Amino acid sequence: MGRRRIPDGAEHRRTPAVDLPAGTLDVSTFSTRLLRLETALERMSHGVCFFDGAQRLILANRRYAELYDIAHESITPGMPLRDIIALRFAAGSCPRMTPEEYLVWRDEIAERNEPSETVVEMANGRTVMIKHQPMPDGGWVATHEDITEQRRAAEHIAHMAHHDALTGLANRLLFRKTLDEALAGDGAGIPAALVWIDLDRFKQVNDTLGHPLGDLLLRAVAGRLRNLAQPGDLVARLGGDEFALIRRHANAGDMAELARRIIDALGRVYELEGHRADISASVGVALAPHDGCGPDEMMRNADLALYRAKNAGRGCYRFFEPEATLRMQVRRSLSEDLRRGLGSGAFDLHYQPLIEVPSRRIVGYEALLRWRHPERGLVPPQTFIPVAEGAELIVPLGDWAIRRGCEQTVALAGRPKLSVNVSLRQLTPDLPPRLAAVLGETGLDPARLEVEITEHAMLRDTEMVLGVLHGLRNLGVGIAMDGFGTGFSSISALQRFPFTRVKIDRMFVRSIWASGGDAALLRAISDLCKVLKMRITAEGVETEEQFAAVIASGCDEAQGFLFGRPGPLAAAPAWAPPEVY
Incomplete structure (x- = not known):
């Protein structure tokens, strides 16, 4: 018989052997064992069927019939495989092929006479995993598992990673x-x-x-x-x-x-x-x-x-x-102003509170860099940070921000945490010793300091970044993943990188509030972080309704305009107006 390939991407691999009762047993013993086997099969969550060498049914459990939308009493021992296939096709629980093509495919599997595992896309939209184990007499035992939801979940995760x-x-x-x-x-x-x-x-x-x-x-x-x-x-x-x-x-x-x-x-x-x-x-x-x-x-x-x-x-x-060249001229002018600003006290830090859920107690502050240009006024970070990176000024600017933050928060009552953003260009092997020197000189406990990095910082020089982060953890400094939910496959990164906290991006959070069904996804992420011993923070909380949803999700902390806008530390809680955020 000619070889045929099953449609819809079937995959085959080895599966363990299954032993049946020996044919030499007396009738009473065999009947007893068969009854026990039938009872065990009825308790299984997978569909199971046994066929002899003549392709006649020995037995099948109720789950097998349910899986293919046929009445359990309609399939009886001794029934030919062809008749069972006809029932499945009549119910629409069949692959996208004719009954004859299906039987030919079955024959090809039997000819191989080896264990196999096949993923079959059904015409009714289900996906079934079939594990086939041949027996010495030419018969076989097969388990049938509905993996439709698993497939959909995997596709959803893959979609999230790229969209x-x-x-x-x-x-x-x-x-x-x-x-x-x-x-x-x-x-x-x-x-x-x-x-x-x-x-x-x-x-x-x-x-x-x-x-x-x-x-x-x-x-x-x-x-x-x-x-x-x-x-x-x-x-x-x-x-x-x-x-x-x-x-x-x-x-x-x-x-x-x-x-x-x-x-x-x-x-x-x-x-x-x-x-x-x-x-x-x-x-x-x-x-x-x-x-x-x-x-x-x-x-x-x-x-x-x-x-x-x-x-x-x-x-x-x-x-x-x-x-x-106008854009380049503007960037060049800004980079020159940045250099002058570093030495003239034009930069300052604003702080946004991080609150504990659900108590609303302030447990830390995120330090946000601000630049007051002598002519342009307050320049937003999204304008000058890319310029600083292009002009190779981000490292001295970042070092200044870390030192300033440590100096301003070291003596605060309650010993709140300090969170600072670190760019990819700062994640070099000499960052841990530089940070250790700052901590030693300012007296800030390393356990109170946390650096935040974005997903994009992990896309390049992964091994080098991984080494730097482990160096920071060895100092006792915490590491937060910022912007979770907006970039690449973050779930795998959570397992590989030594994060102590995960921050759910504000846009991702808002999309969850807009769709009640997605609230379960945030809860799942929260549960995953707890398993990995990471704290989870929801960003962009602006209303009491959103905060209630954050509490229900199991998040540990929250951040957003509901609790305070960024502003000078001395001005708390009279935070700065929204336009500086």
């Missing part, structure tokens, strides 16, 4: 992977385009209508971008109100038309639960290989094109042009 929790679009990890693949195709003469999209006036919506409606707006934007995408495109949310689209087989004319359609679609008025929101979008476009052959170069050039669009008045698009 933004709020919008469902691709996240940075999947975006970068897809961009790498698209640009690799350029070597075969396949052009690719990167479209960088930033929303104009989005902050005003957040400030006037509130973050929940701001989240609804981001979901609506994501939906409009999906409608503009072609098969093969990737639409991603890169963070905040920044989006991107990757398209293969692109040319300048097509991308100009797409940019115009994006601006038109995103610029139409949004209806958000009775409120109207009016925004626009600025778009930057880079074309490979002319504007770059590597992902970093393409992203940088698309970002430069976007800056030109914003500088041109927003609500428009621009292609990358090599001579467009």
Whole structure:
């Protein structure tokens, strides 16, 4: 008989042998053992069936019949396999093939005469794991397990690892992977385009209508971008109100038309639960290989094109042009100001409280860097931190922040913890000894200090970062994973990296409040962290309803505007206004 491959990706591997009662037993003993076997089978959660060498049923338990939606009394000992298969196909509990094809597949398994394990996708949407064990007389015993929910859970976890929790679009990890693949195709003469999209006036919506409606707006934007995408495109949310689209087989004319359609679609008025929101979008476009052959170069050039669009008045698009140097001049000017600011006392720390759940007792503070520019005023961290990293100023700036935080909090009553953010560039092998020196000089107990790192810090030089973090733990310093739920497969990272605390990202938290079914997911993450002996903190708590949900989830701490906005330590609890956050 010719070999056939079972549809839907069947997989085979070894499984343990099963022994049946010997045929030499007297009738009474055999009947007794058979009764015991039947009783044991009825208690099993898996479907089990025994067939002899002539493909006739010896026995099957009730779970086998239930699994395939057939009446248990309709299958009796001595019944041919073909008749049982006919019942299954009549009930719709069968693979996506004809009964004859199924029997041929069964014969092929029997011909191999070896244990096997097969995953079968059923026509009714179920997924069944079948473990087959041959017997010496040509018969077999098989167990049938419904793994539908396991499959769905695995697919859900995989989706979470590569998609933004709020919008469902691709996240940075999947975006970068897809961009790498698209640009690799350029070597075969396949052009690719990167479209960088930033929303104009989005902050005003957040400030006037509130973050929940701001989240609804981001979901609506994501939906409009999906409608503009072609098969093969990737639409991603890169963070905040920044989006991107990757398209293969692109040319300048097509991308100009797409940019115009994006601006038109995103610029139409949004209806958000009775409120109207009016925004626009600025778009930057880079074309490979002319504007770059590597992902970093393409992203940088698309970002430069976007800056030109914003500088041109927003609500428009621009292609990358090599001579467009304004953005670089601005960055250079900011980096020079940063150098001067480091030596002139232009930086300070604001602190946001970390509260214990459910007592609301302050147990720590997160130190947040602030820069008061002599001309620009208060420059937000999202503006100057990237400049500091590009100008190689982030290490001295970060060291200053750690030392300042230790000096300001060492004598606080109640010995609260101090949490400081550390960037990837700071995670070098000399960080533990530098930190040890600061702790020794300021007198802060290492157990009161905690460094926060983002998921993205673990994407590069993983082994080096792992060594640095273990060095910090050896000092007694805590390590928090910041922004959980917005990047790559964080669950596996929790097991590998020596974290003492996990911070659930504010956007992920808000998406859970918006969907009651996802509250169970936060509870599961909380339970996992407790098993791993890590504390869990919910960020972005702004209302009493959200705090009640945090309490119900089992989180240990919470942080957010409900408990205090960032501000100078001496001003607590009169925290700073929202615009400095």
